[in-house]
Amino acid sequence: MQASGVELAGINCLFGQTPAIRDIDLMVPKGEFLALVGPSGAGKTTLLRVIAGLEPGYTGRLSIGTRDVTRVPARERNIGFVFQSYALFGHMSVKENVAFGLRVRPWRRRPARHVIAQRVRELLELVQVAHLANRRPGQLSGGQRQRVALARALAIEPELLLLDEPFGALDPLVRKDIRSWLRGLHDRLGLTSILVTHDQGEAIEVADRIALLRDGALEQVGTPEQLDRHPVNAFVHQFLGESVRFEATVRDGRAIPHLLEASAIPVALPDGPAVISIRPYEIGLRGGEGAGTVLFARRIGAFTRYEIDISGRVIEALAPAIDVPLSPGARCTLDLSRAHVFGVAA
Template sequence: MSILVQQVSKRFGDFAALDDVSLEFPTGELVALLGPSGCGKTTLLRIVAGLEFADAGRIVLGGEDVASIGTRERQVGFVFQHYALFRHMTVFENVAFGLRVKARRERISEPQIRAKVHELLGLVQLDWLADHYPAELSGGQRQRIALARALAVEPKVLLLDEPFGALDAKVRKELRSWLRRLHDELHITTIFVTHDQEEALEVADRIVLMNRGQVAQIGAPQDVYDAPESAFVYEFLGAANRLAGRLETRDFVADAGGYRVSVPDGDLPARPQDGRAVAYVRPHDLALQPASSGEHGINVSVRRAIPLGGTVRVELAAPDASVWEVELDRAGWRALNASPGQALRAVPRSLRVFPLQDR
């Protein structure tokens, strides 16, 4: 089922949670609503589900305006961050609940319910826990049961609100991969809310990045990461080292250290104009050289090095007193033979420039 969001606005008192948002979600797509806390992503999800109502605009599901249609009739499955399982019911009873409370004319027989519940528990690989209670399950298992319960009523749309936010990092990663595989098997139109950039980049077909109640950028995960349209998007999607300066005839000139570099067209604003600007460089796009190397770069000094398995994250004191990060493999860090306080030269392999007010 396709989802169309047309000019939706929602206020809570003086706070504009959504400001004239229009989006389209094609049938069978898995889309991440990504953004900082308070950007409006959960409010939008709840409006699609019918748990909140917009002040203006409309929601169209499968070609039908659902303004006057209740949550149950929208054929939407909703999974919350904290599972919302019934603690007094077994796993089997939790999954069966939505089937048993349907109107009599829509309800399938008890043998059919039992068969369907076991099929769903098999789908989420937890059939062996059918007789257990939620308190006996791990967080990851409870979240998979919550998803099975949402799927039991055969929703045309699946909505997930921070589905893995309460889980530890290892379980989150496992469930992300599992959700992607499950979606590829079922092809249900799915929207999930997250503030985790890595989660969105790994799982989604498309990302909708939101900020202050509006859409900041839409696109395939790699496209948005590689071609951010604003400084906000660049900073939000991963670590970023920031350097203030100015743009002079397509050259970026840093305020501190006298660093000047010609910027390729693809890394400039759409309509570059001379004036105040900010340059960004990713930690993996920053090379480190000895201060005596003669490389044209930015003077920095080592604050500390943090081993992270096969890589080393190095914190640097930048000329403007900010802290930069660079990612190196262990061999590259050993070759530098640097220690805290030592002066080095940071050489950007690429950097992205935005007007200073574009944040």
């Protein structure tokens, strides 16, 4: 399977008079796993469909490997596409579904029957559903159908694999197993993959890089760590995880929170008013005395989630469950000294 990189330059697409995607410049190197994330209506699926050749009327330049495919129809782009709805043919068996993309090729490019049969057997073994070859899609679980859909996409030996919310219809446990398996498959086969997902945690878990869109435009592209530690704006910081925002005053490179009895925080901001954003799991709690009162405490997995009232402002914090728990009504102080802070001048 020969993977290729993708380059988009100045891509625009309109829905009527409304821009769906705007001035997209994006390079996806060969072998990378990229996740497209953003709020509903951000343009994620539209961008994926432009790459696949399924969205007519876009402008700009699109290359896959060394080929300019800007005006190349979808069937000639050699792309595998996996949909959330699986899009399997219900009247065909599993093996017939996987073979379909090869059997409908023009006869000059169509492999011999025995070659197709061998390819189908190999793929069904690869995606661990060989024992289901003769079943119909309606006889499979959601996770099994998604594996079959992936095998069908891989049958044509695509240069690029596109996945549009492929795990959305799966229950949480199956979803986690399938995405971990998919990442391993991507690495084993040396694929170039682009995943659309609304789940930030999913993107962080499986992707090498994340491209965050808003209103059809790219906000930031980078590794999960880069977007978390060095967001270009407040939207990026808040989109990729829970955050607590509060006003502060910056003096000599340190932010002094308003209305919070908390330690000053080092920041790279000019002196003056600022808005600070931090992750709830980076808020330390010191029990005993202080301006904070615990309103709520509940263990959730490896953390205890707290709601703290400080001067009428309710702050959420996540503390490791191994810490000595604070009960509702307890007094406490916030410790922000170890927090990674994102701040903007007000």
